[in-house]
Amino acid sequence: MMRQRRIIPGVDPQLLIKDAASLMPAASRRAFLRGAASLGALTLLTGCDIIDGDTAEGVLRKISAFNDGAQAALFSPTKLAPTYPESAITRPLPFNAYYDEDDAPVVDGNSYKLEVAGLVDNKKPWTLAELHALPEVSQITRHVCVEGWSAIGSWQGTPLSEFLARIGADTRAKYVWFKCAEGYTNTIDMPTALHPQTQMTFKYDHKILPRAYGFPMKIRIPTKLGFKNPKYVVAMEVTNTDRGGYWENQGYNWFSGL
Ligand SMILES: Nc1nc2c(c(=O)[nH]1)N[C@H]1C(S)=C(S)[C@@H](COP(=O)(O)O)O[C@H]1N2
Ligand SMILES: [Mo]
Numbered sequence: 001m002m003r004q005r006r007i008i009p010g011v012d013p014q015l016l017i018k019d020a021a022s023l024m025p026a027a028s029r030r031a032f033l034r035g036a037a038s039l040g041a042l043t044l045l046t047g048c049d050i051i052d053g054d055t056a057e058g059v060l061r062k063i064s065a066f067n068d069g070a071q072a073a074l075f076s077p078t079k080l081a082p083t084y085p086e087s088a089i090t091r092p093l094p095f096n097a098y099y100d101e102d103d104a105p106v107v108d109g110n111s112y113k114l115e116v117a118g119l120v121d122n123k124k125p126w127t128l129a130e131l132h133a134l135p136e137v138s139q140i141t142r143h144v145c146v147e148g149w150s151a152i153g154s155w156q157g158t159p160l161s162e163f164l165a166r167i168g169a170d171t172r173a174k175y176v177w178f179k180c181a182e183g184y185t186n187t188i189d190m191p192t193a194l195h196p197q198t199q200m201t202f203k204y205d206h207k208i209l210p211r212a213y214g215f216p217m218k219i220r221i222p223t224k225l226g227f228k229n230p231k232y233v234v235a236m237e238v239t240n241t242d243r244g245g246y247w248e249n250q251g252y253n254w255f256s257g258l
């Protein structure tokens with residue numbers, strides 16, 4: 001069970017999801033049910049935080065007012081996730097993990113080395129100074145947690161595709177697997193790894209990534225639910241073997257796209 005459970009009081013999330021799906025236009029419904037038919041995905045679809053004062057009826061009303069084309073696009077693996085202006089950033093961005101914030105790993109940036117393994121030409125580990133010298137891009141996107149909350153944040157780093165090119169990764173491989181300082185793990189598919197918005201992130205809101213958000217490095221994937229965004233990443237492996245992940249191994253939908 002995740003640490004925070006935020007649902008509409010008195011409402012069974014599974015029933016709400018079922019009702020919401022039945023109201024969706026056909027194309028959106030198929031994509032929704034194929035992907036993460038979760039409170040998190042509903043949150044993104046309704047464009048509001050369904051835990052913040054919304055009623056089940058309100059959510060269902062918004063769903064029934066959908067524009068089919070626009071909503072179907074949200075689930076496409078090739079489309080870009082929506083981006084937002086600075087003024088839309090949620091302050092503060094919530095912390096989330098399977099433990100309390102005080103128990104978040106403390107990684108020493110001076111001795112940190114990112115281990116690189118698997119189907120790559122160059123397995124040399126990367127120091128933080130070397131990683132910080134990579135070209136920087138920025139995104140303001142919505143982070144959607146499967147538990148039914150979302151928040152808009154500002155992340156800076158280098159496209160993961162850029163890093164994979166530099167280490168000579170075999171991009172015909174099926175997966176990239178990540179290992180985190182406290183033991184959390186996560187596998188993503190290669191198309192997601194190469195998606196233009198998938199970012200190897202070193203900064204939050206233009207400042208060095210705070211401990212809460214994954215210092216020294218996290219993978220930011222705005223097209224995936226929050227749990228597919230590993231924080232405190234210490235190793236990555238390019239592989240043809242699906243090694244699963246912390247939540248995936250406990251039954252969460254593997255793809256978990258938005
Ligand atoms: N290493 C690690 N990464 C993790 C988690 C975790 O427990 N450990 N939790 C995931 C979940 S469920 C969410 S919603 C996001 C929260 O990221 P944030 O604290 O930056 O908002 O981190 C994801 N990545
Ligand atoms: Mo999450």
